[in-house]
Amino acid sequence: MPGPIQSIERAAAMLRLLARGSGHHGLAEIAAALGLAKGTAHGILRTLQRVEFVEQDQSTGRYRLGAALLHLGTSYLDANELRSRSINWADTLAARSGHEVRIGMHLDGAVLVVHHVFRPDDTMQTLGIGGMLPLHATALGKVLLAYDAGLLATIRRAELTSLTRRTIVRPSALERVLAEVRAAGWASEAEEYMPGEAGIAAPIRMPGGLVVGAIGISGAVDRICQTANRPRQALVDHVCHAAEAVSRSLATDN
Amino acid sequence: MAQRFVMAIDQGTTSTRCIVFDSNARLVSVAQREHRRYSPRPGWVEQDAVEIWRNVDRIMPQALRDAGIGADQVVALGITNQRETFVVWDRHTGAPVGRAIVWEDIRTEELVAEMASRPGADEVRDRCGLPLATYFSAPSLRWLLDDVPDLRDRAERGDVLFGTMDTWLIWNLTGGVNGGLHVTDVTNASRTMLMNIMTQQWDPELLSFFDIPRRMLPEIRPTTEIHGRTTRVVPGIEIAAALGDQHAALFGQTCFAEGETKCTYGTGSFLLMNTGTKLIRSEHGLLTTIGYQLGGEPVTYALEGSIAVTGSLVQWFRDNLGLIHSAPEIETLARTVKDNGGCYIVPAFSGLFAPHWHSEARGLIVGLTSYITKGHLARAVLEATAWQTREVVDAMNADLGERAGVLRVDGGMTADHLLMQIIADVLDVSVMRPMVAETVSLGAAYAAGLAVGYWPDLAGLRRNWHLAARWTPQMDPRHRDEEYANWKRAVELTFGWATPRHTVDSGQF
Numbered sequence A: 001m002p003g004p005i006q007s008i009e010r011a012a013a014m015l016r017l018l019a020r021g022s023g024h025h026g027l028a029e030i031a032a033a034l035g036l037a038k039g040t041a042h043g044i045l046r047t048l049q050r051v052e053f054v055e056q057d058q059s060t061g062r063y064r065l066g067a068a069l070l071h072l073g074t075s076y077l078d079a080n081e082l083r084s085r086s087i088n089w090a091d092t093l094a095a096r097s098g099h100e101v102r103i104g105m106h107l108d109g110a111v112l113v114v115h116h117v118f119r120p121d122d123t124m125q126t127l128g129i130g131g132m133l134p135l136h137a138t139a140l141g142k143v144l145l146a147y148d149a150g151l152l153a154t155i156r157r158a159e160l161t162s163l164t165r166r167t168i169v170r171p172s173a174l175e176r177v178l179a180e181v182r183a184a185g186w187a188s189e190a191e192e193y194m195p196g197e198a199g200i201a202a203p204i205r206m207p208g209g210l211v212v213g214a215i216g217i218s219g220a221v222d223r224i225c226q227t228a229n230r231p232r233q234a235l236v237d238h239v240c241h242a243a244e245a246v247s248r249s250l251a252t253d254n
Numbered sequence B: 001m002a003q004r005f006v007m008a009i010d011q012g013t014t015s016t017r018c019i020v021f022d023s024n025a026r027l028v029s030v031a032q033r034e035h036r037r038y039s040p041r042p043g044w045v046e047q048d049a050v051e052i053w054r055n056v057d058r059i060m061p062q063a064l065r066d067a068g069i070g071a072d073q074v075v076a077l078g079i080t081n082q083r084e085t086f087v088v089w090d091r092h093t094g095a096p097v098g099r100a101i102v103w104e105d106i107r108t109e110e111l112v113a114e115m116a117s118r119p120g121a122d123e124v125r126d127r128c129g130l131p132l133a134t135y136f137s138a139p140s141l142r143w144l145l146d147d148v149p150d151l152r153d154r155a156e157r158g159d160v161l162f163g164t165m166d167t168w169l170i171w172n173l174t175g176g177v178n179g180g181l182h183v184t185d186v187t188n189a190s191r192t193m194l195m196n197i198m199t200q201q202w203d204p205e206l207l208s209f210f211d212i213p214r215r216m217l218p219e220i221r222p223t224t225e226i227h228g229r230t231t232r233v234v235p236g237i238e239i240a241a242a243l244g245d246q247h248a249a250l251f252g253q254t255c256f257a258e259g260e261t262k263c264t265y266g267t268g269s270f271l272l273m274n275t276g277t278k279l280i281r282s283e284h285g286l287l288t289t290i291g292y293q294l295g296g297e298p299v300t301y302a303l304e305g306s307i308a309v310t311g312s313l314v315q316w317f318r319d320n321l322g323l324i325h326s327a328p329e330i331e332t333l334a335r336t337v338k339d340n341g342g343c344y345i346v347p348a349f350s351g352l353f354a355p356h357w358h359s360e361a362r363g364l365i366v367g368l369t370s371y372i373t374k375g376h377l378a379r380a381v382l383e384a385t386a387w388q389t390r391e392v393v394d395a396m397n398a399d400l401g402e403r404a405g406v407l408r409v410d411g412g413m414t415a416d417h418l419l420m421q422i423i424a425d426v427l428d429v430s431v432m433r434p435m436v437a438e439t440v441s442l443g444a445a446y447a448a449g450l451a452v453g454y455w456p457d458l459a460g461l462r463r464n465w466h467l468a469a470r471w472t473p474q475m476d477p478r479h480r481d482e483e484y485a486n487w488k489r490a491v492e493l494t495f496g497w498a499t500p501r502h503t504v505d506s507g508q509f
């Protein structure tokens, strides 16, 4: 076991300091109060600012607790912001894979479709933004479950509804699949949600690693999968590549 | 042989992007940086041309790095830019004379009003296709020449140069003070008010009307043209096209045939229709502009409905009111209510452009009651974009005597799902977004790729266009008509607000 990590201890001390008194502190004041070199204190404040735990007043340059701290338990990334930030890479994934693309986030025990790009064949299709999908029966949902133990626990308490012959309905089987998802870094579904349909999805991460959503493709099972319901490797690579590109775009602040 | 690519630089009003595309018109990498916007007095909007150049200096290498390719794999570079915005700089030092004056700036309001009563004013529109307005470069350039001591003399001696942002970037990329090329393309030139729309040459009558020294202006070239190779930032890339962002979007949407139309939703929004070789003069407040000119061929004309404030209203809501943290949150906030609650926002921040051309109009929020929440305001922000689109679409239909059944859209605001649905509802047509939301960049890449033979022809480019999303109208027609009537009443209330007294700097009096 490694010892405590000093910079995290210092960050915690800084948040406690800012939570006290006037709530507005200058850099020199913070550094002096904690016995840190100004440069060190500044580095930690900048990082806390990046994760929105600390805000800096534009005019005075003083620091205070960030609004994000008040909403720690609620949604971390705005769904519409995720759509805006991912639109280029979702388009590119559709163009490269030849399949329709969805981005999902968790909402009330289901997958909320926050973005949808049509299959690039110019046939009549319906926009599915705002729709809900089951967590346990879709690739998008499995990604969201795989990286959120709390969510999985609530799902387990409810019943896993059977949607097709292949839907995973046994909690132990689902848990085994989710462990595989974590090991592989992507999830798939083959006729578990709709007969004849399959999908592949991968996690979208915020800086720091927290999974905030999933991006995936779906289409006819014989086009998504090779044999024995194993998805085609080239498509898996496209999906993972897109997920990484979206995660990278979330890391660059505009 | 290593795979080859085309690069585009999109120097927009809000940010500058560098994008690498492959031969299937798919995005390989994107690098982007926002630049600052200065508003030192009411109605003034400026940007720092040096900051923009520095951003280009960073994002070009970054786009190559992210794509994992070398400059030798880039067969051509296309440059596209916010239009009308210009900078004047010293050709010997490369240093700008003051900040770039942005297309949204209305400092010349009085100058324009006074010019409108001078002899020759009647002919301006016939010659350049544009109404006399603060929006275009010439009045602001004239203002700068009057404002900066000695500037006119330096311009006449050839010591300072004028350029829209394409010109500024090409001059810098091709060497700057060491032999940088001083050129522009017909589409950008068509927005200065100094180019004759029929001959595509600087017009002596317009130059004398605005009193602009010919010597400071760049050479006008076709849209696709091998300008030369870059010698700075990433040396050795062939600059093969330049065109204004709205013209690039028309091209990127593959609106190559007469009658094909697109609307780009960014800082402002711009509806353009390809009118082929026909120069159409609008009787309903639209502009005549150059669509594009492929090297050596006659120009393709376009009819344009320009809306000054759409995405920038969202930014104002974010930055000046602080009601949201990021632009996309406007949708989240707007979804907290089911309608506008009777509230309307007319964002006449720069006066009103098409189809009204009321430079003295100023913005308003009307219909306030104690019932109104920030959710209603957010909703009114999005609806303002939709109703302004409806006005320019109506103008276009009136000019052409026919009604288009679909609208092709692109630009940063098309990520707003609620907004796209509202636009479909108020226009009562299907709204279609293509698979490359970065259509402006794609258009610049297409033009550059065509110039060097990377893509053989326009028909091949058309095959790359695929539908990414479609919104269909769902609004009750009676409700639509009532809302439109309310919007029109709100617009009328903005007219005539600014009198000359209001435009004087309030800090000094």
Ligand SMILES: Nc1ncnc2c1ncn2[C@@H]1O[C@H](COP(=O)(O)OP(=O)(O)O)[C@@H](O)[C@H]1O
Residues within 6 Å of the ligand: A080, A084, B012, B013, B014, B015, B265, B266, B267, B268, B310, B311, B312, B313, B314, B315, B327, B328, B329, B330, B331, B411, B412, B413, B415, B416
């Ligand atoms: N989801 C959204 N909803 C509403 N407006 C948005 C959204 N995303 C971006 N915008 C607006 O779009 C504009 C940026 O679009 P962009 O096409 O990059 O503009 P430009 O080319 O003029 O710089 C900004 O004004 C921003 O406020």
Ligand SMILES: [Mg+2]
Residues within 6 Å of the ligand: B010, B012, B013, B245, B266, B440
């Ligand atoms: Mg743009």
